[in-house]
Amino acid sequence: MTAGTESRRVDAGLAIRLDGVALGYGRRAILEDLRLDIAPGEVLVLVGPSGSGKSTVLRAVAGLLAPHAGRVLAQGVTVSGPSPDRAMIFQDDALLPWRTVRRNVELPLRIRGVPRRERGTVAESWIARVGLAGFEDRLPRELSGGMRQRVQLARSLAGAPRAVLMDEPFGALDAQTRGEMQRLLLDVLHGTSATVVFVTHDVDEALLLADRVVVLRRGGIGSVLSVPGPRTPDVDRAGLRARIIEEL
Template identity: 60%
Template sequence: MNTSSEVAAPEAARGARLTFDGAVLGRPDAPVLHDVALDVRPGEILTVVGPSGCGKSTLLRAYAGLLAPLAGAVSQDGAAVTGPSADRALVFQEDALLPWRSLRGNVELPLAIKGVGRSERRSQAESWLARVGLAAQAGQLPHRVSGGQRQRTQLARALAGSPRVVLMDEPFGALDAQTRSGMQDLLVEVLRGTGATVVFVTHDVDEALFLGDRVALLASGRVASVRDVPRPRERGALDDPARAALRRTVLSSLGI
């Protein structure tokens, strides 16, 4: 996969700090998470793992401003999150590309919403597509490219608007193992230098430990713990004793 590191891409603003302070999240008749206290540092990748139904996606929706807390507070840089914002981009497992727009047109969309002129947004979209290795496919419609290429387009679209926060809900879960591994490497590569804060929800423990600077464990309706992930970020580092110990802890929290 050619990530075209020589292609310049617009820089995002420095990452934002996201904070939950005693938050209760879910429906009024069925709260999912209780007394959430969690601080996501500017510019870090925080991965979130936990058993199915534990509230991972609920946590992400609250950060995105799509779900108001039932109690407590959700804030960005100290200001309450009261709704969606261009500062926060969402990336889902389903690529959610507009089928009638080319890959370039999809990546241009957040720039058009921000009022960027036609020629400039075309240039920026092509720059991001080149960075994710899709320069040659820029004019293709989504149904003409592979699932991995659609996810790469979705990543380019998310970053094209220079968000300060990128919220990712199991974005690689539907991909085959080889494509998924390539997407993980690509994510690390394209985030380098953007400064964006990333919250990445996943069921895959190895994915969480490879991508995350820290990993948050959700269990029994709460954030059970937040752990630093040993570095370096290398696939061969899975045998490192500290990393292996953390992997056992995470697997145990999942009941595996």
């Protein structure tokens, strides 16, 4: 990783606060009076039934949806729109189909004005980290679904965001590929101090990835549960799993 990229990581990890936030679309409120603090570098996972507003919360944190009331704060500053400091990863990989893997991964660096040589070096490093060395010149249509998600992860992290917002990114993958992506994400998160907010409907995925799990109910936050480490599948979290499922 280059010196320029390291300098952008000095203050990595956004503190995020939901301060009395109400969210909805049009005049219809989905969630009311959300109050939550997310620590810098924390992995917070949102779970809840369909229609509970998981993705709505994520869009508000990303600056894609303005609250009806209250404030979303990032490092003490009110979120008023998207920012390169808050990268969004969707279930649909959203890669640009005419750009190669390398050029897709370079995109956030190009937007930030990073010189060509540096962004090429950073992109190569992230492509290798997600296990796609040798695929740099492939187009998205030449890749499997899991490979495209690897590219999206590399693209999101190459820009050194201070928060990564993930909206069921592995939901469309088969079970084996999903497990591979979960392990890859854990490995990648080990090397970054970015704050992560992850949305899933899969309780086991939530318990594997999270420092804390927030259970959304219709209208607001139900429980906020701390998840003991380490983040490995063999840790017994049966009690937490049963509690979350009962609440859902």
